[in-house]
Amino acid sequence: MKTAVQGEQAIVLLNRRGFSTFVMCRDCGESIVCPHCAVALVYHSAGEAMRCHYCGNTAPIPDECPNCHSRRIRFFGTGTQKAEAEIAELPEIRILRMDQDSTVKKFAHEDILKSFSSGEYNVLLGTQMVAKGHDIPNVTLVGILSADSTLNLPDFRASERTFALLTQAAGRAGRGDRAGHVVLQTYDPDNPVIKLAATQDYDAFAASELEIRQELGYPPYTEILKITVLDKEEVRGSSLAQRIVNFLQTLQLEHPEQELLVLGPFPAIVAKVRDLYRMNILVKCPQMELVKRALWNSEFKECRNVFFDVDPVSVV
Numbered sequence: 482m483k484t485a486v487q488g489e490q491a492i493v494l495l496n497r498r499g500f501s502t503f504v505m506c507r508d509c510g511e512s513i514v515c516p517h518c519a520v521a522l523v524y525h526s527a528g529e530a531m532r533c534h535y536c537g538n539t540a541p542i543p544d545e546c547p548n549c550h551s552r553r554i555r556f557f558g559t560g561t562q563k564a565e566a567e568i569a570e571l572p573e574i575r576i577l578r579m580d581q582d583s584t585v586k587k588f589a590h591e592d593i594l595k596s597f598s599s600g601e602y603n604v605l606l607g608t609q610m611v612a613k614g615h616d617i618p619n620v621t622l623v624g625i626l627s628a629d630s631t632l633n634l635p636d637f638r639a640s641e642r643t644f645a646l647l648t649q650a651a652g653r654a655g656r657g658d659r660a661g662h663v664v665l666q667t668y669d670p671d672n673p674v675i676k677l678a679a680t681q682d683y684d685a686f687a688a689s690e691l692e693i694r695q696e697l698g699y700p701p702y703t704e705i706l707k708i709t710v711l712d713k714e715e716v717r718g719s720s721l722a723q724r725i726v727n728f729l730q731t732l733q734l735e736h737p738e739q740e741l742l743v744l745g746p747f748p749a750i751v752a753k754v755r756d757l758y759r760m761n762i763l764v765k766c767p768q769m770e771l772v773k774r775a776l777w778n779s780e781f782k783e784c785r786n787v788f789f790d791v792d793p794v795s796v797v
Contacts (some may be wrong), residue, residue, distance in 0.1 A: 485573040491622035498646040499523035502558025508544035520755040556590025579607035612650035647678035704769040708762040722746035722760040
């Protein structure tokens with residue numbers, strides 16, 4: 482509020498869309514999930530509907546729990562829509578939201594930035610799209626909500642992504658003549674990644690991260706291949722994934738000198754999307770050429786529901 486009174490602007494980052502991140506029955510603990518994807522539906526205040534962020538399926542807000550028929554349905558978690566409503570209640574605040582929901586119209590992204598840059602609004606709230614590349618001299622404050630929300634994802638790049646997002650967001654403040662300030666809201670303030678992001682110490686973060694990756698055998702010290710099997714039938718998909726693993730384990734036994742490691746098969750973090758079950762296999766090897774060549778000449782190359790991702794951006 483002090484920033485607004487001084488005629489300056491602020492950017493607030495919350496990397497979650499919607500109003501509430503999930504809806505749950507307080508009697509039996511049942512969450513309202515998408516019938517086509519293995520994820521909870523997100524409540525969106527615009528349109529008063531539940532929405533899946535993977536397939537786009539929408540559903541009305543339930544009056545009772547589909548499991549136990551209790552009427553004690555409650556909303557949990559905070560998304561950008563809820564944060565917008567609460568921040569807007571503060572005096573002197575003129576807030577604008579920029580996320581995937583508010584930028585669906587053509588040129589909406591540009592219109593939002595123009596309105597904010599002109600000073601018509603003094604707070605820009607949004608997901609990670611507010612963190613990157615904006616050079617607005619009057620922004621002197623950046624607030625980051627739930628700064629540690631992506632740290633505990635089961636992906637070796639989780640720390641890297643969190644550090645990059647936090648430092649990019651922090652870099653939006655103080656780009657003019659006036660000093661900038663950054664406030665991080667986190668449940669884990671002693672986490673080394675959070676501390677290094679707060680000081681924007683890239684060299685220390687890179688040294689620490691590279692040491693961890695070398696010890697655990699992750700890129701850039703090894704190569705990774707992610708194999709994903711999709712199938713409408715879970716058992717059939719699991720069976721095919723297991724056949725691929727058996728094939729790779731045979732290759733592993735034939736070439737012990739290659740330091741080949743096969744992990745899986747295991748369900749993806751979101752185990753079903755658009756009615757397709759997803760099974761993952763991870764292959765780690767300092768030199769992936771042998772594995773690539775073997776799979777190229779295997780029966781699995783022609784399987785339309787098998788996908789190979791060399792050096793994947795995400796392993797989840």
